[in-house]
Amino acid sequence: MPKVVSIHSYRGGTGKSNFTANLASTIAALGNRVGVVDTDVPSPGIHNLFCLEPEQTTTTLNNYLWGDNPITDAAYDVSANIGLTGEGCLYLVPSSVKADDIARILKDGYDVKLMNDGFRALVKSLQLDYLFIDTHPGLSKETFLSIAISHILMLIVRPDKQDYQGTAVTIDVARQLKVRKMLLAINKAHSQLNPEALKQKVEETYHETVAGVFPLSEDIVQLASEGVFCVKYPEHPVSQEFRKVAQQIVEG
């Protein structure tokens, strides 16, 4: 049975897209067929990490939501772009970065039913094992939808007060939507913080499992937003931490 994983954070700048790209690639590298949908229609960005240029993406999620194309027309095989070898493969459904397109979808909205039906069509026609949904920060229609259909909801939280508070709100909503499984990931932890103590504190606060703790990593920052770190540096401690999280997704 295919698994749907939503990656969410209450606030922006938590490293959500980077996290999604790395986790999805790690799971694809295990030999799985993986899809990633960028539902962050107001501020799309994850296509950069998969080295997909806007000029190459003539059809996007927007076209599907407007009823122009089936969603599979907007799915791009990016396995080669990120240097994925072996059995696994990775497809990306990007959102449009054209200002006009963003304005149109914000102005007219879209039928949330279509988003749900599109996810399902994508999983079926590409025979995906995993579908990752990268969301816009905060709470919105697509956040609610992605939480409701997810088998696993991953919440990214930075160790600071604003994130802690926002995450509590998101967890309330997720429980209201009867989410099946929730995992937390702590990102951008300062080197002074003890990861084990941090993990324990966050788990006690929310009564949910922390799947991984990721340091504020200059290595990742240096790579900026080009390419997927885990595929390029599989032996780096950060990549190993991603494999740990991937393991919990696969088993969960």
Place this chain on the structure above:
Amino acid sequence: MSGFGDLQSLASSITAVTSPFRNYLNDLYERYRSLDDGAVADYIPELALAKPEWFGICVITAEGQVFEVGNCDQLFTIQSISKAFVFGLALEDYGRESVNSKVNVEPTGEAFNAIVLDEATNRPCNPMVNAGAIATADLIKGANSTERLKRLLAMFKRYTGREHDINVPVFLSEKATGYRNRAMAYLMLNFGMVSDRIDETLDLYFQQCSILVNAKDLAMMAATLANGGVNPVTQERAIDERYVQDVISVMLTCGMYDASGEWCYRVGMPAKSGVGGGITAVVPGQLGIGTFSPPLDAKGNSVRGIKVCEDLSRDFGLHLFNAAKPDRNLAEWLAGGDGLNDW
């Protein structure tokens, strides 16, 4: 839970979209949207304007949960589906015995527009064939044609919870070309089975067939019958509870034109179809189903609508006489339990 009201209602609107049952309906929609058998009715030009690709499926539970997929807001003319509901209003106006003395309730293998009356009693076979529907329309009370029409429209509003309009071009075309129905009415007048306000009654009959509805309306009408005659959303009573069984049983035996026997055997849901492409189907106590897809088979029933009802009946064990354990448990699929593999 005070303070969570808005969150709760937003959450429930989202879970209605993502629920396993709606996903199941979406799979049916995807499975049959490419089915291009059948032909759109074209005996009057207005009906031929319907697009063959239009397709909507709506299911409403007796508790008022709504699940919709496809073109559920697209309006079309109700056509023969109106007959079942107008029969209910005639029963309210005159009671069972009096109505049955004018219209029999016997299924017929004849076509819906056959000019046939019972030899001994001169009654039309049942209220679902044209002759029977005209005799039924004749019974609708009201001081004049406007009042009678307004009573019909008010009744449909009680079933669906919204105002209905009439497609005037369809009404005028039906009226202009309805020679056969006119002949039928005069034959019944000859035997004293209808009153002599023939033109007024025929107008009412053509108007009732030209009422505009959508798939969601058809599901709500069926859900109202499934819920004992009370609209499950507005909680308004649409029909006297004593006559719900009359309407539903005639739908079961006569609702699908001369395919009613096979329908009862294969699908086992009381239903009524119309040449506009609609089907309304009742699962008593549980569900109302409304489907809309204009291409019809040779017997005048919507091809995709039949498929959808067949699958729903089989997969959830909704056949009236089903005794076997179905593949899917309806209550579980409506509630959306964790263990369901709806992918």
